[in-house]
Amino acid sequence: MTEAMIFFLMGLMILGSIIALESKDLLSSVIAIGAVGFMLSVIFLLLRAPDIAIVQVVIEILTLIILIRVTISRDIHIIGDTREFLPFALNMVLLVIFFIIAAEAIRNMPAFGTGVSKVAFPYLSRGLNDTGSANIVTSVILDYRAYDTLGEATVLFTALIGAITILRREAKK
Amino acid sequence: MIYVMCLALFVVGLYGICCKKNLIKIILGFIIMDYAVNLFIILIGYRKNGIAPILDKTMDVNKFALSSVDPMPQAIVLTAIVIGLAVTALMVAVCVRIYERYGTFDITKIRKLKG
Incomplete structure (x- = not known):
């Protein structure tokens, strides 16, 4: 049950991050990152880490204040946000390669939820x-x-x- | 499998750093990577059906040691989160200065040196 909840929240986090990065308006992307941080706090709570959850909430509020302070007074609308095609395609290929290699490395780790370090x-x-x-x-x-x-x-x-x-x-x- | 989800979150942050032109978006990508790494370290220390590492008066210490989640990653992540906030504040300060000088957050337009 806990794992299903964590899975669901992590999916929402990935979705929120993509929205934050792809949004055309800077203020809404900052708010999306705030939602991602609070979901992270809930995940910490589900993982039996109440101290971290409290610290994450406080830090998230401070980050939001800092970022909103930067973005709110500046009237910026982004039109072409992503870079040109060739570096973009190259970047995507590199990211996919990185993902595959790192996923392969993660497979050799001990399974999720098995015990405490020595x-x-x-x-x-x-x-x-x-x-x-x-x-x-x-x-x-x-x-x-x-x-x-x-x-x-x-x-x-x-x-x-x-x-x-x-x-x-x-x-x- | 849950680790791979965490890795996907990390890659989304890396995508923001690599492919975005706006400085604020790059900072947001950095923050997402920060979240992913913290979450990954906490996930490693999780034990199935574990309890939080806080002792109760009625609890036996040995039984507690066998059923609690790992306190070490939590202690380390606690410091890492605060450091992440300080680094974010520093980056935002640099961005504010760049905006005052160049009038834009677009990194492809911040090319010219101005003495």
Whole structure:
């Protein structure tokens, strides 16, 4: 049942992505990408990842705000959006080749829904005693792999400093 | 099979990056690829009929460890989603500046150097 739901939602996600990329109006494509993100959040919920689902909703709203801020004030109607024929055909051939090779590689992976990696087992069995957190995801990001989170914060602030620097009105004397 | 659907989503995003002329559409393609990769990592950690990796007071720890889904991919994706937002914000900032200078989002018209 869960898998059927995930399948259905993923089909809708692919459809929404195609609509977002092919729409003539920029604002409607941004709204389509918002729908795709919220469907992704529901899929995370079905996959028993409530933390990720909450974060995805928040991040999706922020992304929508940023993108709408860019597109709404500019009156743009795209007519010829896709590139010329020859690069387009070449791109499609390359994409199909990529898809076939990657699908072949994915076939050798363990089947969907089979168990937990070896790394995760000690976290699951000892997490409560080691860290005192009932939520194992929290204990992983804030205790076992806290350096990873520190690096993430570094990347985040670097990217934000870059954005602020680019958007600054005038250079410092 | 469910992995192949995820791969199809990734290829749709790649198509947006390769074949679109508009800068905003290219950013949207990047966001779609981001979604696909995050979803793929979470799908790998799923266990059939599993429970969320959150302990209950009444639950036995050993039984919990045998029935929970994998917490590792979830922790990693949690950081990856936030980084994705920051990178998107940076790209959008660059796009705003390009629009102010050239008056268009069309990448085939943004060719001339202006000092």
